[in-house]
Amino acid sequence: MEIEIKREEEEDTELGVIENDDGLDDDGKAKRTGTIWTASAHIITAVVGAGVLSLAWALAQLGWIIGVSAIILFASVTLYTSNLLADCYRSPDPVTGKRNHTYMETVKTNLGGKMHMICGLVQYGNLSGAAIGYTITTSISVVSIQKVNCFHKNGVEASCKFSNNPYMIGFGIVEIFLSQIPNFHKLSWLSIIAAIMSFGYAFIGAGLSIATKIEGGGRSTYLFGGSKEQNSVDKLWNMFMALGNIALASTYTQIAIDIQDSLKSSPPENKVMKMANKIGISTMTFIFLLSACSGYAAFGSNTPGSILMSYGFKEPFWLVDLANGFIIVHLMGAYQVLTQPIFGAVETLVRQKWPESSFVTKEYPINIGKMIFNFNFFRLVWRTIFVMVATILAMAMPFFNEMLALLGAMAFWPLVIYFPVEMFIAKQKIKKLTIKWFGLQTLNFVFMLVSIVVACAAIHGLNQALRKYKPFMYRM
Numbered sequence: 001m002e003i004e005i006k007r008e009e010e011e012d013t014e015l016g017v018i019e020n021d022d023g024l025d026d027d028g029k030a031k032r033t034g035t036i037w038t039a040s041a042h043i044i045t046a047v048v049g050a051g052v053l054s055l056a057w058a059l060a061q062l063g064w065i066i067g068v069s070a071i072i073l074f075a076s077v078t079l080y081t082s083n084l085l086a087d088c089y090r091s092p093d094p095v096t097g098k099r100n101h102t103y104m105e106t107v108k109t110n111l112g113g114k115m116h117m118i119c120g121l122v123q124y125g126n127l128s129g130a131a132i133g134y135t136i137t138t139s140i141s142v143v144s145i146q147k148v149n150c151f152h153k154n155g156v157e158a159s160c161k162f163s164n165n166p167y168m169i170g171f172g173i174v175e176i177f178l179s180q181i182p183n184f185h186k187l188s189w190l191s192i193i194a195a196i197m198s199f200g201y202a203f204i205g206a207g208l209s210i211a212t213k214i215e216g217g218g219r220s221t222y223l224f225g226g227s228k229e230q231n232s233v234d235k236l237w238n239m240f241m242a243l244g245n246i247a248l249a250s251t252y253t254q255i256a257i258d259i260q261d262s263l264k265s266s267p268p269e270n271k272v273m274k275m276a277n278k279i280g281i282s283t284m285t286f287i288f289l290l291s292a293c294s295g296y297a298a299f300g301s302n303t304p305g306s307i308l309m310s311y312g313f314k315e316p317f318w319l320v321d322l323a324n325g326f327i328i329v330h331l332m333g334a335y336q337v338l339t340q341p342i343f344g345a346v347e348t349l350v351r352q353k354w355p356e357s358s359f360v361t362k363e364y365p366i367n368i369g370k371m372i373f374n375f376n377f378f379r380l381v382w383r384t385i386f387v388m389v390a391t392i393l394a395m396a397m398p399f400f401n402e403m404l405a406l407l408g409a410m411a412f413w414p415l416v417i418y419f420p421v422e423m424f425i426a427k428q429k430i431k432k433l434t435i436k437w438f439g440l441q442t443l444n445f446v447f448m449l450v451s452i453v454v455a456c457a458a459i460h461g462l463n464q465a466l467r468k469y470k471p472f473m474y475r476m
Helices: 002-014 036-047 050-086 103-111 115-154 165-178 188-214 232-249 253-260 269-302 317-353 377-396 400-428 435-468
Strands: 364-368 371-375
Touching: 036 188, 036 253, 036 269, 036 317, 050 188, 050 232, 050 253, 050 269, 050 400, 103 115, 103 253, 103 400, 115 165, 115 253, 115 317, 115 377, 115 400, 165 317, 165 377, 188 269, 188 317, 232 400, 232 435, 253 269, 253 317, 253 400, 317 377, 371 377, 400 435
Parallel strands: none
Antiparallel strands: 364 371
């Protein structure tokens, strides 16, 4: 009897029939409530984050022509491949087919074999790295507030150095509490707050940069970047690392399927996701160009890794403090947006392995005022361990631009280019050696080369940084 019911449900799914009477969607999960605006907020929260802070530095390494072209190119390619990925959420039909709830599941359905294992390794490794990167960035923002206040009080020549470790620990404690939000569907409010914060600090940074330029304080800039004092080898390494920063800043494909899985089924998820992609990436590109161009115009070849952190603007101190406060709040939300896919994947596997365990599956409702909060012991233990490990690793290697470049190299080609292109070829049954096949494979090959050279530059940068700093002893 149970088998017959399951078969009927599968047939309904294939026909695009959605059962609404019991409050469940066609896959038996709770009805999804996401809209184009919640999806856009998730995308903006993911992309207008730590990466935007380094774009002025990246432009300084590349110069006006290559830098601006790279930002537009990466954004355009991300939009194109994200739209290809949106059509892979349901299979075989993009509107009425069976849902694929995760990126791994999508790759398994469309490419078969063991490709999904490689996808999962890259995706969850990158997301874990992003959690480390966000922990580092948040602590730098807190220290920047202290340093800016110290400079304001004692003068810019004062020796103002503070340890990042206490603030990484504090951020980790906050994330332990926030990580108990059960799943992606409950994160909309946090993403909306984080997206608003991202607009706040991006516009403050751009405003301070433009004001500096108008007042005549801007530095010399170049069509082709790099400081004239740099030797050719260092200039080349920095250019490659700058491309990695831009790649990371443009990347959100690793959570795109999770975002799409939160959308209501009507209108069709792929159409809503494509519109959210356009809104999110258009917003991203505008903010990226505004932040990068204004920051480079203000600081020139001496542009710091982040114009809003301690080596950037120092006055008006209260406005710089406010911008760093916005960064901290934003990254608290962005951390959760990027780690929820990891949490969900592990918890799904564990529930399948031990479905009878109350420690794993049982939810305990807790009333907090008029709100009901579900508490689960496994979720508490596993997510706490994850945040603690990410925090310890962040304390061991607090290198900002080098870390961003390496994460960009790891994620951009496989997750943004390779898998969406290969799944599109498989779904559309595009024959080899046709013009369309050649075009897609050329895109694949070019960005594979870009990722390789960026990874080499990032490893070189990390090697140089490790010579200067001792693990757990970093002060700025």
